[in-house]
Amino acid sequence: MTPTQLRAFAAVVRLGSVKRAAAELEVSEAAVSLHIGQLRKELGDQLFTRTASGLAFTPGGLRLASRAGELLSLQERTIMEVSQAGAGRRLLRVGASSVFAEYAAPGLIELFASRAADLDVELSVHDPRRFPDLLHSRTLDVAIGPHVAAAGDESLIRKPFLNYQLTIVTGPDHPLAKVEASLGQLRDQTWLLGPSAATDVGVVPALLRRIGVPEENQQIFQSHAAALEEVKRNNGLAPAVTFAIAKDLANGTLVRVPGPSLRFDGVWATLTLASQGTPPAAEELVRFVTTPRATQAMLRGPGVSVGRFRPSIHVTLWS
Template sequence: MTPTQLRAYSAVVRLGSVKLAAAHLEVSEAAVSLHIGQLRKELGDQLFTRTASGLAFTPGGLRLASRAAELLGLQDITVLEVSAAGRGRRLLRVGASSLFAEQAAPGLIELFAGRAADLDVELSVRNPAAFASLLQSRAIDIAIGPAPKVPDPAISGRPVMNYRIVLVAGPDHPLAGTQPSARQLREQMWLLGPSAAADGSAIRMLLRRLSVPDEHQQIFQSHAAALEEAKRGRGVAAALNFTVAAEIRAGRLVQFSGPHTTLDDVWHAFTLADPGAPASAAELARFATTPRALQAMMRGAGVHVGRFRPSVHVTLWS
């Protein structure tokens, strides 16, 4: 088996067709079919067959799918580690939910990275629903964000930080100073950051709990941008309580009260449960729960530009 063959097979498994896999890999369908044929011959297994409803994988094909992801992930991380080791440095790749990445991660990453002169920490925004697959494929070393609905036995998780989502608006908002009902909140324009679009996020859960219609939700490029719009009286915004405390004290924002206006949740740190996880990932998971780390996350210090890899959020309207 070669890495090229495994990448072709993994693309077929992930995308569900040879045609889509070829387009994703930017090769011809014939090339993908050739790689699949070579794997079938070497392994003595058909791997999958085409049916009217799509591809049907054999038990051996399913087993190869999981192993292929592991092997390719190990290859990628080995290339990175060898390159970093050649420069005398270690690399820790952190994947985080958008809310944590924007509001809490910079202070944590800067403090943690400063403890070891030979450690580079890279932060990227990831979908929490993909945490398990990203860790298992070695695309990231540690993930921080909301806990999944269904735990994965291959992933080890530990709580990092309790936080509260509060609902705020500008001081001139019609509902400022009141205790709004669920119906009144549903009727408002909600000004939201990228995490509102991620399943499992606290803000998403708050929106669903109140049954806020899609047409009353505006998602901005950042949570900070959404808050700026709220200050101008253009709607209500959901925010972390410690990030808006100063603005509330200064009178630039007003926090709503009542049973429908807050939601408590917990960020968790996730690493691979097996011994293959980098030691620095487990170290960060432990460090994130210390008082110094919690203070750094709430203080919100900036992170060095070389340690942040933002993902692009695209919203389409029709």
């Protein structure tokens, strides 16, 4: 069983078609079929059959599908780690929710990476719903985002470390800037939102559900900062992390929408595998986020811009 064979099978599983897998891998359909045939012969399993509604996987095929991504990721990671070890370096791959990545991660990662001259940190942004799969496939070493109950999954360890608060804000000249709005009035407004609104997990989606904001009144921007810039022009409302907008509230470019029930509490947590495969650098980060220095770094507001990161920190935006 070779990486090339697994890569072909994983592409077929993901795309549901030998033809599309061949196009993605830039090989012929015959090459993909050959790799699948070799896997079938070696494993003694048909893996999948073609039906009128698509591919139907055997129990063995489903098991291989769940392992293929993990094996390929481990291969890639091993190649990278061997290369870095030869250069005397380590790599820590951190995945984060969009809110944490934008507001708290810059200061945290900069401070953490500065403590070890041989450590490279890669920060990528993901939908929190994908965290378990990304950890199990070894694509991530540690994930940070909304604290969600483990729901009986003993293969993962969640450790909450920081409480934060969301408040609803608008521009100083918006009609709701100085009046206590009803839920009906809030629902009728234009909501200017960051990418966290596109998922079902976290405080922002919970806030939108609680108020009952219809989808047609939601505009989602590529970043929360971009949404807030539009809010400052009095074009709508937005939920914002309180510590990140302290300066804007102080200088009056943003104002809180009045109302006693318009503040929402959230908790960020680290997520790692319960097995012994967690890298030492990930375990060190899990301990570090609970320290006063780390908390201060995260609460500095938006923190250090990506352009000012040390070369050993890489930021990747993944859909």
